Amino acid sequence: MDIYEKLIENPLFFKWVYHPGTEIDSWWKAYLEMNPSEADQILQFKQRFYALGFSVEKLTELEKKALAKQIIQRLESIEKKRKRYQFAIGLTKYAAIAILFFSIGGVFVYMQMDKQHNELYVDESRIPTQLEGPVLIMPEGKSIPLLKTESSLDYTNPDQLVLNNESVIQSGSNNEKSLTNQIIIPYGNRSKITLSDNTVVWLNAGSRLIFPSKFSGKQREVLLFGEAFFDVFENTEMPFIVKTTSLEVKVLGTEFNVSAYPEDNTVQTVLKEGSVSIKKNNSGIFESDVVLKPNQMALFNKNSQNSKVYEVDAAYYTIWVKGLLSFDNQDLSRIIKKIERYYNIQISYTDPLIGLQKISGKLDLNKNLQEVFEYLAKVSSTEIRQIDNNNYEIK
């Protein structure tokens, strides 16, 4: 077979001539480099065939996008119908199980049903700000005060839970798996939790984390309200998922920060190392997840339900773990909010516009409040004064 025959029998050749694209172009470029003796003929052949091209109707870019959008919408509506159908099927299944068990005994049925809705059920009424100090709520409902503003918990030993590196808490029923624990950290406190899989979570002020004593099943799931930095222990078999009220972040093993305070309008995910994908909670099945690379931040807007990705220096967003607060060209209001949470104080504005100015700098929150305010006032050219015990004013 000579070169012309070879080309004409190769569909990739026609694709290159009539439907070029970056991928196919680079394929042929590589081919030509590897076969320089054929290059002249091939290029000439291509040019001639191009001249011979049939006139072809084209979709404009706009049409192409609009058409894709219409298709996606229709696909999603099919998917929703399908889900509804599956849900109905699912219900009949449970109904059948329930009827069967009723004939055996009511209590047993109750236990079975309860297991189906396991794990991350949350009592919404507990808000960190209403608590006196940080607490751990054990699976059996017992509250244990964590005693320190900088507390730590270690779940790595299945038989004993270590608090603040010293005292041991005996769990009443640790033979059962995936029991739900809840840690509530009010403003002015922080906590470091080592989960059973060796993942370390730094929980920032005004946050809640709900997690099982031991991970089981196909994935490791925790529920977060507020802000936390995660150093996830790598386990490719069992992805680690951080759920928040508006989205979930899925990882295999990595370091990242999630800030999802219910009162904030945005959910912020910053990746330090590895990779994470972020999925909207009520996302349509044909909506793509957001995938982050290191030193990128995804900002999810709760109103528009959209995420935007920014290039950032992850260090700025994770340094709070060390008690430092670092910011680069950020709204003063965001910094103020963090300070409020950290020291559990209220700061009011004489002029709301003050909060919109962008500032850069670094604060050491281990220092006392007075020093922090002095520094903040300097970089933002404002004045901060105390009104009463926990209330301050900025102007």
Place this chain on the structure above:
Amino acid sequence: MAKDARNKEYWQLVLLKFKTGDRNSFEEIYNEFSDQLFAYGAKITTDRELLKDCIQDLFIDLYKYNPSIKNPELLEFYLYKSLKRLIIKKLQKDKRMVGIGQEYYSFDLIFSSEANGFPDEFQNEQLEMLQKVLKTLDDKKRELLFLKFTSGLNYSEIGDLLNLKPDTVKKQVQRIIQYLRSNFEPKILELFFVCYKA
């Protein structure tokens, strides 16, 4: 796995992912094939809106039904075949209302005179003659020529689309070339002859 239009395993995988509701896979299929499918459909009907509706239906069907699992075939071929069927069905429906007979579609083909970079020896006059020759071919032959040049389909797949045996397709291609050769002999056509001398 290499991504090219003829890698069956690759596209089976993408198709499978698409069916589980993966948006990226949809985009991949759409980006790869929508242009050439539109170009093909536009030869059958000049009604752009009708054609766009058909492409929509094509993807919906692809998602809803399971063509590849029952009878594994190349995705590209399946798309061409289904699109053609959808267009003809829509055209027939329209025609029935007007009450016109059997010959339900025509395949219009002209060489592009706007294409850049003609070889020097290629004259406008010769292009015109080539157009004339194309006009003398019937629709089926024009479609055959078009598919051979612009799709990645092989002889047996083109045959399936046109209701012809693969051998017949090959013979037809050769006959068209022969016909062009006997009527018409500009240098540019050497290419055709070289290609189809087998």
